[in-house]
Amino acid sequence: MRGLMIFVFICLYAALIFFGLGPVLFADGSIQERLITLAIVASLFVLLTLLLRRLLRRT
Numbered sequence: 001m002r003g004l005m006i007f008v009f010i011c012l013y014a015a016l017i018f019f020g021l022g023p024v025l026f027a028d029g030s031i032q033e034r035l036i037t038l039a040i041v042a043s044l045f046v047l048l049t050l051l052l053r054r055l056l057r058r059t
Contacts, residue, residue, distance in 0.1 A: 013045075013048065
């Protein structure tokens with residue numbers, strides 16, 4: 001069960017990297033728009049990590 005949970009979170013991290021950091025690095029928008037997107041993506045990384053840690057402690 002624990003291995004499956006880690007695999008799911010690896011997939012979630014990969015999706016967040018691909019769809020979250022892609023627009024930050026390759027978008028042609030303004031720097032302010034890129035920084036806002038970066039802040040949102042960084043907060044999603046933190047939330048995902050906290051959720052993973054909480055679930056791993058339960059199992």
